[in-house]
Amino acid sequence: xxxxxxxxxxxxxxxxxxxxxxxxxxxxxxxxxxxxxxxxxxxxxxxxxxxxxxxxxxxxxxxxxxxxxxxxxxxxxxxxxxxxxxxxxxxxxxxxxxxxxxxxxxxxxxxxxxxxxxxxxxxxxxxxxxxxxxxxxxxxxxxxxxxxxxxxxxxxxxxxxxxxxxxxxxxxxxxxxxxxxxxxxxxxxxxxxxxxxxxxxxxxxxxxxxxxxxxxxxxxxxxxxxxxxxxxxxxxxxxxxxxxxxxxxxxxxxxxxxxxxxxxxxxxxxxxxxxxxxxxxxxxxxxxxxxxxxxxxxxxxxxxxxxxxxxxxxxxxxxxxxxxxxxxxxxxxxxxxxxxxxxxxxxxxxxxxxxxxxxxxxxxxxxxxxxxxxxxxxxxxxxxxxxxxxxxxxxxxxxxxxxxxxxx
Numbered sequence: 422x423x424x425x426x427x428x429x430x431x432x433x434x435x436x437x438x439x440x441x442x443x444x445x446x447x448x449x450x451x452x453x454x455x456x457x458x459x460x461x462x463x464x465x466x467x468x469x470x471x472x473x474x475x476x477x478x479x480x481x482x483x484x485x486x487x488x489x490x491x492x493x494x495x496x497x498x499x500x501x502x503x504x505x506x507x508x509x510x511x512x513x514x515x516x517x518x519x520x521x522x523x524x525x526x527x528x529x530x531x532x533x534x535x536x537x538x539x540x541x542x543x544x545x546x547x548x549x550x551x552x553x554x555x556x557x558x559x560x561x562x563x564x565x566x567x568x569x570x571x572x573x574x575x576x577x578x579x580x581x582x583x584x585x586x587x588x589x590x591x592x593x594x595x596x597x598x599x600x601x602x603x604x605x606x607x608x609x610x611x612x613x614x615x616x617x618x619x620x621x622x623x624x625x626x627x628x629x630x631x632x633x634x635x636x637x638x639x640x641x642x643x644x645x646x647x648x649x650x651x652x653x654x655x656x657x658x659x660x661x662x663x664x665x666x667x668x669x670x671x672x673x674x675x676x677x678x679x680x681x682x683x684x685x686x687x688x689x690x691x692x693x694x695x696x697x698x699x700x701x702x703x704x705x706x707x708x709x710x711x712x713x714x715x716x717x718x719x720x721x722x723x724x725x726x727x728x729x730x731x732x733x734x735x736x737x738x739x740x741x742x743x744x745x746x747x748x749x750x751x752x753x754x755x756x757x758x759x760x761x762x763x764x765x766x767x768x769x770x771x772x773x774x775x776x777x778x779x780x781x782x783x784x785x786x787x788x789x790x791x792x793x794x795x796x797x798x799x800x801x802x803x804x805x806x807x808x809x810x811x812x813x814x815x816x817x818x819x820x821x822x823x824x825x826x827x828x829x
Contacts, residue, residue, distance in 0.1 A: 432527040462494045551686030552810045558685060561656040564649035571614050585612060592621070599628045610644065619644035639664045639673050646677055653681035665813045669779060672698055676708035682811075688722035690811060695719065697777045700730055778804070778814035782821030789825025798827040 469486050472478040478486070559567075573582065585608050592601040602624040609618035622641040626633045642660035646653055653661075658681055664674040679694035695712045702709070713729065720727035781804040788797035801822040808814035822828030 459494055462490050465490050548687075548809050555681070555685035555687075555810065559652070559654065561645055561649060561654040564652045564654055565616055568650050571616065574613055577612065582612075585609070596624070597628055599625065602628065606640070606644070610647075615644050615648035619648050635664050635667050635671060638667075639671065642677060643673065646680075651680075653677055653684060657681075662813055669813070669817065672701075672706055672708055675777075676712065678811075678813075683719060683722070687810060688719050689724075690808065692716070692719050692723040692725055692727075693776065693807070696727075697780075704731075778808055778811070778817040781807070782817045785818070785821040785825050785827070789827065794825075794827060797822075797825045801825070801827045 466487065469478065469483050469490070473480060473483045588601070588605055588608060592598060592605045595601055602621050606618045606621035606625060609615070609621055619641060622637070622644050625637060626641055629637060638660055642657050642664065645657040645660065649657070657677070661674045661677050661681075664671050665678070668674075675694050675698055679691040679698075682688070682694070683691040695716050698706075698708060699712050699716065716729065717727065781800065785797050785801050785804065788794075788800060801818065804818045805815065808818060819828050
């Protein structure tokens with residue numbers, strides 16, 4: 422309700438300013454043409470008198486000029502008397518139209534471009550809404566079905582397409598042929614049929630079972646995203662989480678998790694993930710170019726005043742596990758001096774630029790080593806809010822909180 426009151430008040434204020442300008446303009450009386458002429462002649466008479474006083478014009482000539490000008494004044498006055506008077510009316514109809522156009526037009530524009538009935542939300546409500554959006558988003562099958570049917574590119578040779586057809590037939594007859602399914606997944610992707618490529622890669626994972634590598638799982642997740650036109654489905658997220666469970670620093674998986682977060686209303690998490698990847702590099706990593714193309718818009722959505730850094734700047738990550746172990750063996754004074762400086766730098770960077778959950782976990786653990794339980798608890802609670810909705814990140818944060826003795 423406050424929003425609507427403010428909106429209507431602003432529209433009414435604008436209409437009032439415009440109406441006042443129209444109203445005042447209507448009150449300025451416009452002289453008739455005859456009045457212009459009479460004023461000019463009177464100015465001429467005054468000029469004649471000045472010339473006579475200065476001795477420029479002789480008295481006889483001045484008298485003839487006065488007579489002529491007076492005659493013209495009488496003629497102009499008579500002409501003006503014959504023109505009917507037009508009564509000036511205040512433009513009430515114009516004012517009404519202006520007010521109606523401004524107020525009604527503003528409401529109509531908001532109804533088309535805005536979100537009527539969408540009330541203001543607290544941060545916790547927005548996070549809960551984003552979580553609900555993520556949990557109820559479209560499946561992989563629905564996303565693929567919404568895309569146009571796949572068409573084979575005309576640039577591929579008939580020989581190559583024939584070879585792919587033969588490979589499909591061979592793999593169909595040999596369902597447990599690991600190498601055959603690998604080749605089929607690769608060639609289906611080369612053709613551009615990412616849905617078929619994902620299906621072949623899924624068979625690779627089935628055949629390999631528990632021996633599937635992080636790369637195999639990551640390839641499957643990426644093919645699912647490509648098959649859905651860039652949309653990260655719940656099935657793709659499951660595969661990406663499996664990658665991160667084995668390698669939390671996998672750049673490709675972190676990039677796609679970030680993509681999923683912005684698609685489900687959490688650009689703040691996307692920004693932190695992508696900014697960390699951008700800073701970490703390397704500059705030739707395949708996810709760096711798409712991050713550079715999108716991160717400024719993501720930063721704006723996240724409400725961050727951002728300056729894009731060069732790739733692979735190698736920002737300090739704070740104290741490592743080895744640093745913490747070494748500090749535990751030092752005297753209290755030496756330990757405070759060593760870890761205190763590193764913790765201060767890490768804390769400042771996380772407060773201003775954010776960072777991955779591993780950095781937050783390192784800060785929590787470091788504060789625990791320093792014996793600063795209150796500060797460790799504050800950082801721990803803050804990290805839980807920052808990574809709300811990111812199950813993998815929350816596991817890392819809670820593990821660090823347990824090690825620091827601040828997790829419930």
